[in-house]
Amino acid sequence: MNNNDVGKNIKNIREQRKLSQKRLAELTGRGESAISNYENGVTEIPCSALLDIAKALECGPEEFFGVQSDNFNPVxxxxxxxxxxxxxxxxxxxxxxxxxxxxxxxxxxxxxxxxxxxxxxxxxxxxxx
Structure with missing residues (x-):
């Protein structure tokens, strides 16, 4: 899977959550242009950014790579x-x-x-x- 595919998955999840790039940038402490570059596959996404984005989007980072979360919500x-x-x-x-x-x-x-x-x-x- 390349940067472009990962970026598209991030964008899809962000849009499902009805978040703007600006809001995602605020939640992750990154610039709006960085979020745009990640989503468009322009920039390689550092692991720390993937983890921050996953936390902000309330999903597992594996979802960015096309792996579906198991939705195991422990009590x-x-x-x-x-x-x-x-x-x-x-x-x-x-x-x-x-x-x-x-x-x-x-x-x-x-x-x-x-x-x-x-x-x-x-x-x-x-x-x-």
């Missing part, structure tokens, strides 16, 4: 330090009707990443209770 996020404990807690949650996933959470430079379990109660589980 709980548990930081559990050992793999064994994460597996045990995940098993309990699944048995009780939750969908779970493990994510790796990056931290600021120099600090270790950590793992979390995210959990979401499925609608079908609510109906059966």
């Amino acid at each position: 709980a996020e548990l930081r559990i330090y050992t793999l064994e404990d994460r597996q045990e807690v995940a098993g309990i949650l699944v048995k009780n009707g939750y969908t779970v996933r493990q994510i790796k959470v990056p931290r600021e430079k120099g600090k270790s990443n950590y793992f979390c379990i995210q959990a979401k109660l499925e609608e079908s589980s609510l109906e059966s209770q």
